[in-house]
Each structure stands twice: as C-alpha cells, then as structure tokens.
Amino acid sequence: MKKYIDQGKNDTRSGFGAGLTELGRTNPNVVALCADLVGSLKMQDFIDENPERFFQVGIAEANMMGIAAGLTIGGKIPFTGTFANFSTGRVYDQIRQSIAYSDKNVKICASHAGITLGEDGATHQILEDLGLMKMLPGMTVINPCDYNQTKAATIAIAEHQGPVYLRFGRPKVANFTPVDQKFEIGKALMLNEGTDVTIVATGHLVWQALIAAENLEKEGISAEVINIHTIKPLDGEAVLKSVKKTGCIVTAEEHNYLGGLGESIAGFLATTHPTPQEFVATKDTFGESGTPEQLMDKYGLNNKAIEKAVLSVLKRK
C-alpha cells in the first residue's frame, strides 16, 4: 500500500493561521474577525501584519456573523474565527438569514471542532456542526485532514465566491499531505487504491483510515482510502466509482452519524447505487472531558473502530 510519512505532528488550526497570514499578504480584500479567541484560532500573525483589517468583536458571536455579512457588502472577504460550537449552533439563524440566504461571501472558520478538543468537555465539543451547515442551501462545507491541507483550504476558499464553513481542530495530529498542495473544493482525493472495501474519511479520521488500511492489508484485506475534505458539495462520482469496484463502504468522521458525511453518502448511494455501509462516527451522544486519544477510543473514532467497521461491512457484501 502507498506509504504516507508524517512530516511532524501539528494542529490544523495552525494551518488555518498560516493560510490566513498568507492571504493577508496576497489578497487586500481579506479581513478577519474574532470573538475573544485570537490565540486559540492562531490569528495573531495576521493581526500583527494587518491590524486595520482585523476586527475584535468581543464575546459576541451573533454580532460577529452580522458584521461579517455587512463587510461583504463593501467588497470585503471576511474570515470569522471562533470555536466550532460558537461558529454554528450559537449563531445558526444569523448565518442562515444574513449569510446563507443573503448569499454573502463569508468564510466561517471554526476551530476546536469535534470531540478531540478534549478536556473542556461536551459544552464545547460540537458533533453536529457538519449537519447544521450542510443543511443550509448554498453553503460549502470543508473539513481538511491535516495542517498542510487546512492551510491550502484556507487559501482556496478566498477565491471561492459564496459562504463557506471551514472546520478544523485543536490537537496536534499527523501532517502527511503535500506542502503547498493545490486545494480543489469539492474534489475527493484518492489516497490508496484497493479492491475489497472503500473507506471514505474526513478530517482527523483520514490519518486513522490510513493506519486502518495498513493493518487490514496485513490481514489480506485491500482497502481503498478516499479523503473527502469537502462534505458539500459531495464528490459523488468519486464515491460511486469506488463502490462499484469494492461493493461496500465505511465512512469515518469526527461527528454524529446523524447529519454527517456518512449520512450524505448514504443518501447519495441510496439513490444511485445502494451499497452496504458502516458508519464510524459518534452514536447520537454528547462528548465529555478526557484526552483526545482517550475520547477517540471511547467514542469509536480511531483506526481500531474503522477496522472493526470494515470487518462487519465485508460480511454484508
């Protein structure tokens, strides 16, 4: 199987910070907003270089979304920064009416997504954000897998006209995709070709899927691994092509199975090419405090969970 090298653990939020800094230098229309979480969102470099293009709104996320919508009316490209929970659920109607329905070019950048933010616990661990955002007409939803890809995605969404939800996380994880890659919104990436089962993963679960595929190979199971960084629009064609070959699929995401990537794929396949599927996702539960590794283990969000799901979906072929 194709080998992927971890270039050194890093957090995806730092990839966002680096991408934003680069945008500050290359695109004078890019502006940034933050709700009292500059350090957590890694926005300080952008602020230092472009103080006049940064707006600190205080702890007032709803106001931030409205201001961002307004800034687009002057031709600006606003990037909002706060935790994923406060970027979505907290401000859903502000996003719905002032951004999505009004078709405003706002980039909603959300850190500390999912369960791996760890010790802060369930109040901060949103596992429903992909669902909330993908349900909004016109919203593009992106969940990159590592530092390099998050940086590339941050840069790419500035070029895209329309609202975007960009989701990333807190923990330092393997950084294995190419430096300075070109990021194509809506295009799934084939990471490993295989014949027995398709594993489609997003975000932090992509690296786990690669580990799983490696372990499965030792047991004689050939797994195809696809990185779907864009949840919406979904690259259905890539999924279809793969399952027509393998005949079964496992989806993996750091999100509730309701509303997530797996649900999007199940809906798509049900109408195009019904395929046995297993979901690696949280099972309609809130999170809790703990270390990221402990939580991924307890809530079934790691390579072991993916391997188990593969073994059960193979039986249903």
Next chain:
Amino acid sequence: MPKLQELQDLTVQVRRDILRMVHKVNSGHPGGSLGCTEFFVALYNEIMELKDGFDMDGKDEDLFFLSNGHISPVFYSVLARKGYFPIEELNTFRLIDSRLQGHPTTHEGLPGVRIASGSLGQGLSVALGAAQAKKLNNDPKLVYTLHGDGELQEGQNWEAIMYAAGKKVDNLIATVDYNGQQIDGSTDDVLPMGDLKKKFEAFGWDVLEIQEGNNLEAIINGMKEAKERTGKGKPVCVLLHTIMGHGVDFMMYTHAWHGKAPNDEQLETALAQNPETAGDY
C-alpha cells in the same frame, strides 16, 4: 467573629484545590476561579439558605447558577467542601468518565449543579426562569447567579437584563465578576463595556458595588445588603470588583492565567503562598 477566621481558612484551602486540580490535568481556568474564591466561600457558607442534600427542583432553598462555567474549579471545590459530593472526587477533574467535567454539567448527575454552562451568556436567562418558577410555587427563597464581565458582551445577557426588570423578577441577585479581564486581554482592550452600573440602572435594576471583591467581610456585608434589596420590585445586580488570579502573586492582575495551568515549579510556589488549612483532598 470566629466564623470569619474559619471561612478565611477555607478560602486558602479552596485556592489549593483550584491550583492542584488544574495542574494535574494541565488545563482549566485558574484565574477567574482564584478571583472568585471569597465570593463562593461566602455565598455557600454565609449567604445562601440551603437545605441538606441536593435535589434538582431546590424548592424552599436558595439556588445558585454559574453562568461563566469555565471557573468550574472554584465551584467544584466549594461544593465538595460544603458536602455535596466527596472531596476526593476533585481528583477526577477533567478526566475521562468523571462527574467533574471541564465545564459544569447535569449530564453526569453531579450534585449541586442544575444547568450546564460553558458556552457563555446563557445563565441569566435560566436563572430568570427558575426565579419565576419560585414565584409560581410561592417559594420565598432567592436565586443567585454569577457572570463574567467579558461574558456580558454576549447579547443574550441584555435580553435577560431587560426582561428581569420589565417583568419585576425581584427574587434574583445577579453578581458580575468585575475583574476587567477576559481571554484576549483587558475588557477595555477587547471591547469596552462602558459604565456597567449605569447600564444596569438604565435597564431598571437596583445595583450595588462591592469594591473589595476579595475581602470576605466586604462580600458578606455587601451580599447581605443585596438580600435586603430583594422583593422590592427590581432585580438586584452586584458588581463585584475582584482581582483575577487573587492569592497567587504571579497570577494576579493579568488575563495570562485565564485558562492556563501552572507547571510543577509554579504550582509549588503558588501552594507555598496558600498553606494547607482544611486538609488537601
């Protein structure tokens, strides 16, 4: 007042608990917790009228809601030392499978907690509902709350502040931890909030300031005065002037320790400034 010395000793022990809890898991929020230690000790041991044990409805006893849930360490320590749950359980703070979540929740059934908090700006609304339930139940006891000053930047607070006065919810005492700090800096640097006293008054509240928010006697006297002012048609607000990180010299007067745990050496220094009084957990 011998009781005062006892409570004073308790504040030192609570500070030790806070420091040891956040140090052990290298996460959590010591700054605001240390700044509100005297308030919590006074509230739970001298001000609130509480029944023995815990039940969710809390009929015929005063209720407390922590809106700025990140200062859970001080809340947990004071609850444990008041007897709501075993003091040893403080050992499990922020660990997996614990009832002592990073931010307070009801999900795991921790006695003393009646609502989840952590996402800021929601506690006052909940407290208003609980206060109105008390009125419906002809329950004369009071509802207390605590809010961060930065937290007041959330608009929902101002909806609740307007409602409280408009609907004459006068069995409520809302306290603001007025430490002038939040995550990204001082509240003045992040988003100046102007004259909070005048703002609350303009919304129809009766406002009282406690200038020495880390002085037990001042807090007890101030909160007793606040109690006197309930039941007169207006909600009562207490602006509690505290010092973030109070009691640990290198943590004081800065937002730097809002959400950062001390390392081994820093813990030792901090504990030396707060010698054991009531027994470590």
